[in-house]
Every structure is written in structure tokens, then in C-alpha cells.
Amino acid sequence: MRTSAKEKGSSGQIYSRGNRIVRWILSVVYICYTMITFFVLGVTFVDSFKSKSELAVNLFSLPQTWVATSYATLFGKGNIFQSFSNSLMITTVGTALCIFLASMTAYGISRYSFRGKGALTAYFLVGMMVPIQVTVLPLFLIMQKLHILNTRIGMILLYGSQISFSMYVFAKFFRTIPVALEESARLDGASDFTTFIRIILPICKPVIFTMCLITAVGCWNDFYMPMVLLSKKAKQTLTLMIYTYTSQFIRNMDVCFAAVVVTLTPVIILYCIFSRQMVEGITGGSVKG
Amino acid sequence: MNKKRKKRRNYLLFISPGFIMYSIFIIVPIIYVVYLSFFHWNGLTEKTFAGLSNFQLLFTDQKIAPDFWHAVGNNLKYLLCIWFIVTPLQFLTAYFFYIKIPAYKYIKFMVFMPYVISSTIVSFFATMIFNPNIGILNRILKMAGLPQGSWFGDIHQAFKLFILIVLWQSAGSGMMIFYSNLLDIPRDVLEACSIDGATEWQKFWRILVPLSLPSCASTIIMSTIWALSVFDLPYILVGSTGGVRGVLDFVNLVFYRYTFGSVLNAQSNYGFGAAISTVMLFVIAVVTAIQNKVLSRFEYEN
Numbered sequence: 001m002r003t004s005a006k007e008k009g010s011s012g013q014i015y016s017r018g019n020r021i022v023r024w025i026l027s028v029v030y031i032c033y034t035m036i037t038f039f040v041l042g043v044t045f046v047d048s049f050k051s052k053s054e055l056a057v058n059l060f061s062l063p064q065t066w067v068a069t070s071y072a073t074l075f076g077k078g079n080i081f082q083s084f085s086n087s088l089m090i091t092t093v094g095t096a097l098c099i100f101l102a103s104m105t106a107y108g109i110s111r112y113s114f115r116g117k118g119a120l121t122a123y124f125l126v127g128m129m130v131p132i133q134v135t136v137l138p139l140f141l142i143m144q145k146l147h148i149l150n151t152r153i154g155m156i157l158l159y160g161s162q163i164s165f166s167m168y169v170f171a172k173f174f175r176t177i178p179v180a181l182e183e184s185a186r187l188d189g190a191s192d193f194t195t196f197i198r199i200i201l202p203i204c205k206p207v208i209f210t211m212c213l214i215t216a217v218g219c220w221n222d223f224y225m226p227m228v229l230l231s232k233k234a235k236q237t238l239t240l241m242i243y244t245y246t247s248q249f250i251r252n253m254d255v256c257f258a259a260v261v262v263t264l265t266p267v268i269i270l271y272c273i274f275s276r277q278m279v280e281g282i283t284g285g286s287v288k289g
Numbered sequence: 290m291n292k293k294r295k296k297r298r299n300y301l302l303f304i305s306p307g308f309i310m311y312s313i314f315i316i317v318p319i320i321y322v323v324y325l326s327f328f329h330w331n332g333l334t335e336k337t338f339a340g341l342s343n344f345q346l347l348f349t350d351q352k353i354a355p356d357f358w359h360a361v362g363n364n365l366k367y368l369l370c371i372w373f374i375v376t377p378l379q380f381l382t383a384y385f386f387y388i389k390i391p392a393y394k395y396i397k398f399m400v401f402m403p404y405v406i407s408s409t410i411v412s413f414f415a416t417m418i419f420n421p422n423i424g425i426l427n428r429i430l431k432m433a434g435l436p437q438g439s440w441f442g443d444i445h446q447a448f449k450l451f452i453l454i455v456l457w458q459s460a461g462s463g464m465m466i467f468y469s470n471l472l473d474i475p476r477d478v479l480e481a482c483s484i485d486g487a488t489e490w491q492k493f494w495r496i497l498v499p500l501s502l503p504s505c506a507s508t509i510i511m512s513t514i515w516a517l518s519v520f521d522l523p524y525i526l527v528g529s530t531g532g533v534r535g536v537l538d539f540v541n542l543v544f545y546r547y548t549f550g551s552v553l554n555a556q557s558n559y560g561f562g563a564a565i566s567t568v569m570l571f572v573i574a575v576v577t578a579i580q581n582k583v584l585s586r587f588e589y590e591n
Contacts, residue, residue: 019489027391030382034399036457040414043425047417059417060425101307108303120304127315128511129577131518133541134566135318137548137559138325141332142318161314163307192299221407223521228549242409243525249416250423260410271405275398278405282462283469 041268048257055253070258080259082234083241090155090237091219097160098215099208105163106170107196111182121171127164136228143229150232158229159219166211169284173207174200206277213274214281220267238263319570325563332559343564353547357565360531360540363448364517367539370452371516376509379460383467384493397468401461411458412525415441419450441527447536454522459515463508470504471497506584510577517573520545540569 047055048070050063074080109121132139139158140149148154177200185195201208226237236244242259245252271278326343328336347357382400386393403411418425419440427437441447474497482492520541523531529546531538548562 023388023390026385027393027396030385030390030396030400031392034396037399037402040418043417044414056423058428059423060428101310104303105307105311108300108307112300112303114300123316124307124311126319127311129514129573130315130319130570131514131573133518133520133544134570134573135315135322137562137566138318138321139314141559142313142321157310158314161307161310163311164315167307193302196303217405221405223407223409223525239407239409242407242413246409246413246416246525249413249420256413260413264406264410267405267407268402271402275401279401279465279469282404283466 041264044257044260044264048254048261050254050257052254055257056250070254071262074255074258074262077255079233079236079241080262083236083238084262086152086235087220087238090152090159091216094156094159094219095212095216097156098163099166099212101160102163102166102211103170103201103204103208104196106167106174107200109167110171110174111179124167125164127162128168132225136224140228150230150235152230152235155226155230158225159215159222162215166215169211169281170204170207172284173204177203210277210281213270213278217267217270217278322563322566322570325560326567328560328563330559336560339560343558343561344568346561347564347568356535356538357540357543359535360538360543363531363535363537364519364539366448367452367519368513368516371455371512372509374452375456375460376463376512378456379463380467380498380505382460382464383471384497386464386468387471387497388489397465401465403458404461406458408458408521409525411454412522415450415454415526441537442533444533444536447527447532451523451526451537454526458522463512466508467501467505470501473504474500502584506580509584510580513576513580514573517569517576540565544569 043060046062047059049066049068051065051067051069052073054063105124109117109124143149143154143158146154148157181199181203182195185199186192190198221239222237223239223243226240227243230236230240238259242256242263245256245259249256327339327341329339329343330336346353348354386397390396416424421427421437421439421442424440426440430437438446440450478496478500479492482496487495518541519539523537523539524542524545526532527537529542529550531542544562544565547565548559
């Protein structure tokens with residue numbers, strides 16, 4: 001059953017022999033390409049268990065003795081814990097805020113009719129078209145004025161306000177929920193807000209999860225905003241910490257490898273478990289094979 | 290009556306928190322940056338109105354303008370690479386997933402993976418591999434007895450390598466969007482096509498490309514905007530000056546140097562930085578508008 005499905009093409013027809021060979025060749029080419037990723041990740045992992053002197057001699061060999069001195073040095077420096085908790089806090093709270101605001105706004109826009117609705121929708125989509133690099137200078141000044149420059153709360157508010165994309169996805173999803181559901185809740189005397197929290201949000205748990213995942217990965221990996229807006233060392237995130245180490249690669253080689261492994265591991269594990277949901281997230285929440 | 294009005298007003302409850310936050314952090318900065326571009330200001334003393342002199346400095350100054358135009362050229366070169374190399378490859382790969390080449394699920398999983406890797410780490414990987422002294426690639430070449438390169442130190446290779454790294458890191462997301470658009474194409478059209486005896490080649494060009502192009506339009510526009518605002522990778526890879534002879538110098542790096550790096554007369558001039566941002570904003574708006582027009586014409590024809 002499975003093998004016959006495998007040989008069928010996009011519209012269900014059986015491929016000719018020549019076609020099948022071409023498909024296999026393509027597949028082999030792509031599989032070779034994916035080896036690059038394995039290679040890079042593998043070398044990094046193995047190298048993180050070499051001693052510093054061995055690293056300096058050769059990056060491309062198995063360690064003569066497997067040692068964890070790189071990790072000891074990294075954790076000995078202490079600021080990894082600070083950076084990790086900064087990253088974790090900014091990512092989780094920022095994501096939660098962003099998704100909450102985005103879902104609420106999307107609900108307001110897709111469930112009520114009022115004047116200027118089209119203009120408001122367009123207003124909220126501007127954020128997708130204007131890259132942050134263009135507005136970073138005024139952001140810097142505004143955050144300075146509000147005394148949230150170089151603070152975690154500032155970054156959280158900033159990430160929390162990047163609602164355009166999630167709002168768009170939520171609005172698309174809300175349109176598929178039948179209105180009857182809310183009406184029955186309303187007849188039972190629930191306020192609009194209660195209806196939203198108790199009825200609507202539970203329905204869109206999968207969408208919420210998907211959007212959280214995508215937003216969180218974006219926050220966790222973001223480099224530009226923390227670099228400009230979180231220049232204090234005590235407030236720096238993991239990506240910034242890695243940047244400071246890698247910018248002096250030769251001097252900190254051992255720490256670099258360990259820090260990269262520590263930062264990358266949670267994301268890669270998350271990806272292995274939830275790759276499907278992540279893909280759904282970036283394709284705008286469409287649920288497809 | 291009262292109740293009805295109350296109900297109608299409820300949308301404000303839902304929209305205003307998001308609206309306020311979004312306005313402060315997204316919309317106000319856009320207006321503010323345009324406003325600032327007309328002033329001289331170092332951030333400490335009073336702003337002084339400068340008219341268009343910031344723009345004049347940017348476009349005509351003997352020291353700054355060549356830097357700027359060189360960066361604009363690089364941005365265009367990068368944009369062309371995105372349009373004519375990266376996007377077609379993304380679409381082709383999506384097509385291969387669509388026709389389910391063997392092991393396509395595994396390939397899909399691996400090709401998308403670098404999307405979750407931060408650009409600082411991607412640059413670290415690049416250093417690990419391409420560093421001319423200790424990098425892995427030169428090591429392997431040496432073992433094989435082949436000539437070694439200086440990679441990012443070589444002005445003829447740096448840009449190509451950069452495109453390869455971009456391809457590896459960020460092609461996955463666009464691929465997935467194209468793939469999901471292909472899956473949206475109604476099956477019966479393709480079946481009718483097969484019955485009429487169309488070859489795979491004909492199906493690809495006559496059905497799949499034209500029918501998925503409209504939904505791919507927004508992705509193409511988004512990758513254009515990202516291409517125009519590229520910053521992270523070149524900055525981390527080769528530093529804020531854009532590498533050897535500015536081979537990887539982009540407008541955003543110029544912006545960063547002059548705004549936060551105080552290259553301009555050894556003091557920061559926020560007005561001048563804002564002028565660069567304003568130009569970018571303008572370019573993005575124009576390019577997006579043109580693309581929208583062109584891509585929507587395709588939609589109309591179909």
C-alpha cells in the first residue's frame with residue numbers, strides 16, 4: 001500500500017521509469033545537501049568537547065581526549081546564567097504579550113463591524129512591511145525617553161507590540177469560527193470579554209501554540225534589537241553573548257563552541273518535536289500535510 | 290438602544306490595547322524618523338532645523354556619498370540574487386516536495402531546520418568553516434592537496450559565499466510557503482491535465498507556476514523587503530565596515546556606522562541617520578508598490 005502511494009505523483013498517476021530515475025537523482029542531490037547541516041552541527045558538537053590547545057591545532061578531527069573544559073570555562077564565567085535568564089524571560093513574556101494582544105486585536109477586527117475597519121486593518125499590516133532596521137533609531141530615542149532603554153521590560157514591550165503577522169493569522173482563523181458559538185454564550189449572559197477568553201481562545205489553542213512557537217523562535221534568535229537597545233552587559237541576551245565571544249573567535253574558541261551548543265540545543269530539540277507546527281506558523285497557520 | 294450601542298463599542302475594548310502598543314512601537318517611530326531627517330541633532334543639545342541638508346550630505350558629500358552609493362549597489366546586487374537565484378530555487382524545491390521525490394519528508398525537515406538557528410550562530414558556523422587560517426574548508430583542501438582560498442577575505446568570493454550562506458539559512462521559510470501554496474491548487478485541474486496527456490514539464494509551466502504565483506506574490510514582496518534591509522549576517526560576518534573594500538557593505542551597515550558608530554565628524558548625528566532610514570523607507574515603499582502592481586497583473590491575466 002505504502003510503496004504504491006510512493007510511486008504516485010501529484011495527480012495520482014504512475015511515473016514512467018525515466019521519471020522515477022530523475023526523482024531518485026533529485027532526492028540524492030538533496031540528501032547530500034542536507035548532510036551540510038549534519039556536518040556543521042556535528043563538528044560543533046564534537047569540537048565543544050576538545051581542549052583549547054587541541055582546538056587551536058585542528059578544528060576538524062575527533063578529540064584525542066574528550067574533555068568538558070570548554071563548558072567549565074563557559075559556566076565559570078557566570079554571565080551565561082544571566083544571559084540565559086534574560087533570553088528566557090524576554091522570550092516567554094514578550095511572546096505571551098504579543099500573542100495576547102494580537103489575538104485580541106484580531107478578534108476585535110474580525111468580529112465587529114465599525115467605520116474605518118478596512119483602514120484599521122491596513123494600519124495594523126504596516127508593521128509587516130516596515131523592517132525594524134528602518135525604525136530602530138526613533139525606537140532607541142523613544143525608549144530612552146520612556147526610561148526603558150537597556151531594560152528587559154523594554155524589550156518585552158517591543159516584542160509584544162510586533163503583532164502584525166500573528167494578528168493577520170488570527171483574523172484569518174477567527175473568520176472560520178461560526179458566530180453561533182458566541183451567540184449562545186452571550187445568551188447565557190457572558191460578557192464579550194468572557195466569551196473571548198472562555199470560548200474563543202480555547203478553540204484556537206493549536207493556532208495560539210503555533211504562533212507562540214514562531215514568535216518565540218524569532219525573539220530568542222533576534223540579534224539586531226538587543227544589540228542596539230540592550231547594550232548593558234548585565235542585560236544581554238544569549239545571541240549577544242555569543243556575538244561578543246565569536247567576535248574574538250581565536251581568543252575564546254573553546255567558550256564559543258560550548259556557548260553555541262548551549263544556545264542551540266533547546267531550539268533544535270523544540271524544532272525536532274514541533275517542526276510541523278513551526279512550518280504551519282510561517283505558512284500562515286494553514287494546516288496541511 | 291443603550292444596550293446596542295454598548296455592544297457596538299465593545300470592539301474598542303479588544304482593539305485599543307494592541308492599538309496603543311503597536312502605535313507607540315511601530316507607527317510613531319516611522320513618523321518620527323521622517324521628522325528627524327530634517328534636523329541636525331546629536332541627541333543632547335537642541336534640534337536645529339536643517340531642511341534637506343542631511344539628504345544633500347548623503348547624496349553628494351565627497352566622503353559619504355561614494356560609500357552610500359556603493360552600499361546601495363550591493364543591496365541591489367543582493368536583491369537580484371534573491372529574485373533570480375534564491376526564489377526560483379525555493380520554488381523548484383517546493384515543487385520537488387510537491388511531486389514527492391523519495392525521502393521528501395526528511396529533506397523538508399532538514400532544509401527548513403536552519404530557520405531556527407540565529408544569525409550569530411550561522412556566522413559562527415561560517416567562521417568555523419571559512420576562516421582562512423584555522424577553518425575547516427582550508428584544512429580539507431590542504432589534506433586533499435588543493436589550493437586554499439581566503440574566502441571572506443577575497444573580494445571575488447565573499448559575495449558568492451554570502452549568498453550561499455543566506456540560501457542555507459533562510460531559504461527554508463519561503464520554500465514552505467511556496468509548498469503550501471502548491472498544495473492549495475485544486476486537484477481536479479491537475480487530473481484533467483493528466484487525462485489530456487500533459488507532460489510533467491507542461492504541468493509545471495502551464496498549471497503550477499501560474500496558479501500559485503498570485504499567492505506567492507506576498508512572499509516575494511516580503512523577501513524583497515528583507516533583502517533591502519539586510520543587516521545581521523554581513524555585520525557579524527565581516528564587521529560594521531562591510532569587509533574587504535566594502536564587498537559586503539549594505540545600506541543598513543552604513544546607517545549603523547553613522548548613527549551609532551559616530552563615524553560622522555566623531556559625533557553621532559541622529560538627523561543624518563534618520564535621513565538614511567527615510568531614504569530606505571521611501572525605496573521600500575516604491576519597490577513594494579511597483580512589485581504589487583506587476584504581480585497583481587499576473588493575477589489578473591489568470
